[in-house]
Amino acid sequence: MFDPPIDLSDLPGYQAAASTRPARVAFLGRCSTKDNQDPRSSLAGQLAEASTLLAPGETFTACFWDVESGMLGLDERSQGSADDYARLGVAVPRDGGLRELLEWAERGELDRVVCERISRVARDMLPSLQVEYHLASRGVRLECANEPRGGMTTGQLELRRTAQVRAEIYRHELLEQSMRGQRQHTADGYRHGPACYGYVAVVDPDAPPAANRFGGGRPKMRLALHPDARRADTVREVFRLRRVERLSDGEIAGVLAANLDRHPLAEGQVPWAARRVRKMLFQPKYTGFQVFNRCAARTNRSRMNPIAEWIWSRQQAHPVVVPLEHWHQTQLVTAQLRQRQAPGWDRVREAAAQRGIELTTVRQSDTHILYEAAGRRLVLPRGDLPAAVADEVIAALEAGA
Template sequence: MTTSGSTAVGSTLGNWMATRRSGHCSPAQGVEQRIRFAFLGRVSTHGYQDPESSLAWQLHSAQELIGNQGVIVARYFDVGCSRRVALWSRPEAGRLLRDLERDDRGFDAIVVGEADRAFCGRQLVQLGPLLARSGVQIWLPETLGPVDLDDPAHVALVLWLGSKARREVERARFRTTAAMREQVHLQGRFQGGRPPFGYRLVDAGPHPNSVHAAWGRRLRRLEPDPVTGPWVTWMFQRRLDGWTLSRISRELNSAGVPCPAGADPDRNRHRTGGGWILRTVASILENPRYTGWEVWNRQGGDHETGDDGSGETEAKRHWNPAADWVMSRKQAHPALVSQEDFVAAQETRVKPEHGGKKPRTYLLTGLVVCGLCGRRMAAHWGRSRPAYRCRHGHSSAKRRDRDTDRIRNLYAREDMIINIVRDEVPGMATATASEVAAELRRRDVMITVDRETVTITVPQGSPGYSTAGQVALPGL
């Protein structure tokens, strides 16, 4: 808990002004009757706002509200938190809620400098039971003092304030995304974030807004990185040569080419940078920005609001369909691959249709476990029939070390597993393969396979069984 001390005056004039503000009262007058307040505040961002000045004006507003009735003894101020984030999920607000339930919390009430600096939607109303249990009130400037959640007028006002705060967020998001859309389409402007692997950021001139330009803000654009850029071109060439993603990944790892997280660790702190994987190569080959055209909104986020009406949302990322992408009307940066080669590379990703045969179906996906390493066995088409394979952690993106005493891959045919289950699991003798799989999932049965045995594990309380158990059967 951060305790606020008395303001250091430091001058005769400052002492005189402090005396004038306090009405010539003795500093000790009425100290025993003053309420101890905990201040709750928030600033949305760190890079685009000044947390120090935001804290100052919110504290000033809170101090004006409480006047001589109390003193702020603790501060809980979140930096970089949206108002739509749940109170418990904010570092400082969450700490305040935990302190509320402590007997030695050291404050009697909570004061806020502005309602939407702390709450959104129904957050404050839903906080009511905890406040009542703790015997603590919240003071808002909008209510000119403590909030009475038993007063219908106060509840209506608080709900209106929460709704207004939520609407402000929605309007800001709409205006921002609409402006970004036009900037990409009309100007090909880089909209921030990590540059794609193979590019680096360079200066693109002064900001088009004269005020921002006067402050020294400048635009940035993409330029091919002399070290990583040629490798992107190489990937597209190899893909057009018919190489698989696995082969491309293995060659990159063998050549010691740093993966995106390894080449730019400061911008990829959420990744390990351990090497190339198939998904990384695929994402590069799928990115149309390598053609030199700026493309935005390939990935979006749905801000889903909870059913409780609190106004709190959860952003879920997803890939948008190509119809929703925004592309610049002219080339925005140097290309690493031609448009024709990029489109040709996408066509090589079309899945084979297996000569017009039916799609391959795997009935036991997720139910079969490797008895040698404990991993779930992956679906694998072998000898014209569905089967399951475990590579014991080996990745196609890395070359196999011939000198290492590596465990051989484990294979298990699906039809043989199903026949064993028919013989050993009650009620399965005449069931079709699809019925066997559906029943295994309903009963939550797990099948463990090794080179000699098949173990069927039935969990406690599974339908059709009174107790849990394991049956070890001859191997496949």
Template sequence: MPTVRTVSLATGRDAGGDTLLAWAERSANHPAAKPRPGGLRFAFYGRVSTEDRQDPESSWARQRDQAGVLVGGHGRIVAEFFDVGQSRVLPWARRPEAAALVAAMADPDRAFDAIVVGEYERAFYGNQFSLMAPLFEHYGVQLWMPEAGGRIDFEAEDHEQLMTSLGVQSKREITRTRIRVTTAMATQAREQGRYLGGRPPYGYQLVDAGPHPNRAHAAWGRRAHRLELDPETAPIVKWIFAQRLAGHSVARIARALNDVEIPCPSAADPERNAHRSGREWTHTTVRSILANPRYTGRQVWNRQPSEHDLLDPANTGLGYRQVQRWNLPDGWVISARPVHPALVSEADFVAVQDIRTPRGNPDPDRCYQLAGLLRCGICRRRMESCWSNNQAAYRCRHGHTSASKTDPDRPKNLYIRENRLLAHLPALYILLVQPDPVHAPPSAQDVIDHLREEKITLTCDPGTRSLRADAQEGVKIAIDRAR
């Protein structure tokens, strides 16, 4: 009769001897680490997003106290990493202190065993926890959070569900706030015509408009503002619109302003335009004034909204970057009535927009085969296409525009006809690629396709009368002087 053996579920041992489980436990290669005297060593991480609307010192104290209470009796905080002025939407790699904490984790001799945060939203957003958890596990660093009541178990299903729900909640909070703010600003601009901040347009100045409409802000001493005419610059704006309506080009208007030495907008208000040179009027400056609908007296908002683009499409974990793009007029928010003095009538403003020079080639029969492929050998600028003597050509004016006077020390304009260049492209291709001689010589179009595919630019050097391929230094071919 066979012997009946019973196994204890508690010890894993049976009456007849050790089981396989007991043997495996005795044979462990890595014995459990002994508790460190004084408990675990914690690195505290915290974050505050804006310095102007939150006090970094009090925010740090609150988060630090919450973290200290959480780890009390389990260890002590030995290192601190606190980001100031960093949004939660930024991944850890793009927050200075968080990135430093990640770098410290990779050090085998780091001074901490675990990380503690005072609040989930201060550390993670959206799916950031799921991206960081494998890194914590890889380096053997524990994570402690108040929402979990202590240590996060990266393999526990309930902890994973908790972190996922907190991430969604954190993202929802930001999304809901953004929607509420943009909706409120649109309503304030449309219904109230309220000035919503930013630099006042050239020709206007900001004046006090009484206490802030929000009672809380008014109690803090904040004041509302409105636009009023600037007696020095407002006549300039009126003159610009009048000149454009009279048929003068943007370049001629800019050149006339520079000739009489009228300060450009950035020079007239340097404190608000510290990022601009303030040297002279340019085409872009005049165009921006002619395209600004606020000169009609109406408040206009959302002309240049903020959008978010992936920082690196190949690595979505790096998050987004904020960019600003010009909005089409159908996306503008226009006040229901005029709210500040007008510098141009609405009819005249619309008429100016209708006489703008259209973009693109006005003559579809004109074709520039080398557009975007040529650089100037003198100033390294990209050469622009032009039509000369009924032929396609390219030129470089070395930064000069018709909005300013010609500098007598500036090099002469570089002109070269397209047919002169096309004739030498096959020979240049042979020097670049060195194809099999049994193959037929390439056509000019084949060479152009190769240059665009390989992103190779050609440099025209009038001094040496040569055409050089920038992909390989020294690969060049002589060309005739084309003037």
């Protein structure tokens, strides 16, 4: 109905010139971690579904797939080594993962990318859209085997965006269910993560059998004291040195390193260092309680969650190495020591602001400044304020307030 009024088919450019080069089509696949899915069957099934979009005589130029969570951001994808993937024994050839696919598209080496469904690209909507945009902006079409062919673009787009929303909702549902299970796991006192120094993990013979849809599940484990009693004694000594003698992390590490016969190292670990001491002093499991959600595991393992967000077992679940009261006192001492490491003037100004006290300069010389605060006059040196002097000033502000 939109044809020209006369036959123009004899004109040059009437039809787009057909390309003589075969289309370069790539397969994109992903399955979750090898503990949750069998990559061999999952990826082979995805490849079979994606192959239905190939034209007669067409083959995949390259195959890109990962065995990892779809909840990862783009900068965290495709981290496994070639040796790791070779050990999986997946029959589908692998030219790389999602990261390599984007690099191929950047170099103009692909025309189409085919996957089973959009959730195989990513579970979160943002990275899924980023991949889609990256490919489209380079003239590469992303196709999904579970989407209908033909029709209007708006209908296809609505289906894809709906699938992306559904994938992200499913992702959050999985996280909620997982967190619920982890909370209950902790409340019952079962172990989370590797055993900390001074403990070993043992199977709980009284725990109900764990099973999943593949058959046998992981046994539930608890913490028990390490057979070498020196390790528990080392933990107690570390807490005593901080709580009673108020030693710094480095000073405590020096004490331990000076007597390795009394304070043995864990298997395969480097000599005692301030960082290891700091982690030990902050470990609440030494109180006999099981604790979960101390760090942001999925986003940044080095970022600690507020203590108010920690999940504790209902009762003590394993032998106590450090009484809960001593652990609490140790955290207070640690906070005081860290506070004293801050610049003296920052501490004084913060203490004054917390008490609504204004520091007013009365007069000054080349070496000292006379301040007035809360009805008192304080003569303080110019420049950096030593920690001991800052302690005295803060005590005077507290007395004046």
